[in-house]
Amino acid sequence: EVQLQASGGGLVQPGGSLRLSCAASGFTFSRYGMMWHRQAPGKGPEWVSSIGYDGGSWKYVDSVKGRFTISRDNAENTLYLQMNNLKPEDTAVYYCAKSNGRYVNDESDYWGRGTQVTVSS
Numbered sequence: 001e002v003q004l005q006a007s008g009g010g011l012v013q014p015g016g017s018l019r020l021s022c023a024a025s026g027f028t029f030s031r032y033g034m035m036w037h038r039q040a041p042g043k044g045p046e047w048v049s050s051i052g053y054d055g056g057s058w059k060y061v062d063s064v065k066g067r068f069t070i071s072r073d074n075a076e077n078t079l080y081l082q083m084n085n086l087k088p089e090d091t092a093v094y095y096c097a098k099s100n101g102r103y104v105n106d107e108s109d110y111w112g113r114g115t116q117v118t119v120s121s
Contacts (some may be wrong), residue, residue, distance in 0.1 A: 002026040004112025006096045011118045016086050020115060021094030022079040029076040030054075033099035033106050036081050038092035039114070048094070049081065053102040063089070086119045093117075 002104050008020040020036070035050040049070040053057045057068050069082040079096050095107035 002098060002110040004096050004098060004110060005116040006094060006112055007114030009094060009117045010073070011120065012086055013121050014087060014119055015068075016119070017082070017084045018086065018117060019080040020083065020094055020096075020111060020117075022081075023080065024077045024096075024098070027098065028031070029072075029077040031102065033101060033103055034072060034079045035097045035099060035108055036070065036079075036094060037097055037108070038094045038117075040089075040091075040092040043092075045095075046092075050099070050104040050106075051079070052104050057104050059104045086117075088119045091117060091119050 003025045006022045012018055033052050036048040037045050038048050039045045049060045051070045051072055055072045067085045071080045093114035095111050095114040098110040099106040102111040
């Protein structure tokens, strides 16, 4: 059974940083791309970032480019999202997701439980 558990969210002031983690189990982590999505209050889900199976390729939604960094540790079956210079519009529940393939353009097939990120002064 695929399990994805995100953690690391919290309350942070504008301009602050957070690092999200996602512990994965139930599948061969190193064979699949991974991604982060988020859902802000009253809005639909938004894709944030994807990373290829080996960590060698990635892509981001324009609104987070230059501020967020996705990475992975295949030895630890863990996905990360480093978020810097956070803005109030980054407030959302963040979800990690497993891709149905190896690459950044593949689609997600499993989502985990989310972690709340709130950016407010």
